[in-house]
Amino acid sequence: MDVIQRIWKDPVGANVIAGVILLAIGAAWAALSGLSLDHPVSIQLWILVIWGVLSAVAALYIVRTATAKPAPNVKPPQSARPSKENKIVIERLTKPLKIRFIFVTAPGYGTSSGQREWEHDYLEMFRMLGPKLMAGAEEAVVKRYLDRILLDGSEGKYMSLHVLDEDFHSLKVKLKDLGLITLMPVGKDMQWELTAEANELLPKLTYRIGK
Structure with missing residues (x-):
């Protein structure tokens, strides 16, 4: 079967196979009808034409059937849910995080x-921002909220505090990469929302760190 398939890939080889089958069918028909060189049989032209067409179709059908490849196994489209690589992995959240900010004492x-720099990890940052994002929030609101919670954490040492834009946008991209938030354009701003997995994680995370 492999030899036939290799020959069939070549148009010339395919025609040779079909011709051999055609001759075999013709010889069989001649034997059954009593046709021979010594005793020719008178056959009308239209019968020969029909016989030739049917024999050719039969030959091609036999070869095509023998060498047909099975239909490819088409996989159904994957779900729109995040891939396993984008699932929240706690170990990734514990990596160190530094956020630079300017201040006035x-x-x-x-x-x-x-x-100066705020130093902790993504786990703690998510614990602080998570409750604000449960109902979604525009990016400008998230930025002001982050400034405020860091200012409140200074225990009165700073009179004002603002996270650098560069670090804030890097944080945004990283939180999305960690599977914690989704981003949706809203006018000229960007809407931050927690992913379904982040919503499930937040209560456990707040309890574990806050107790």
Whole structure:
């Protein structure tokens, strides 16, 4: 069967196979009808034409059937759900995170202004931002909220605090990559929302870290 398939891929080889089958059918028909060189039989032309067409069709059908390849196994379209690689992995959330911010100190705290870093991990950042995103929030609102929670965490040391835009946008991209948020354009702004997996994780995460 493999030999026939290789020959059939070549048009010339396919015609040879069909011709051999055609001759075999013709010889069989001649034997059954009593046709021979010594005793020719008178046959009308239209009968010969019909016989030739039917024999050719039969030959091609036999070869095509023998060499036909099985239909490809088409896989159904995959679900729109995130792939396994995009599922939330706690170990990835525990990687260190640094967020730079500029500040103005409150009276009595020395240096009046400057730049410093908030250092923790993505797990803690998600715990802080998560409740704000449960109902969704525009990017500008998220930015102000992050400034405020970091300012509140300074225990009065800073009078004002603003996260650098560069670090804020890097954080946005990373949270999406970690499977925690989805982003949806809303006018000139961007809507942040928790993924379904993040909504399930948040209550457990808040309890574990906050207790």
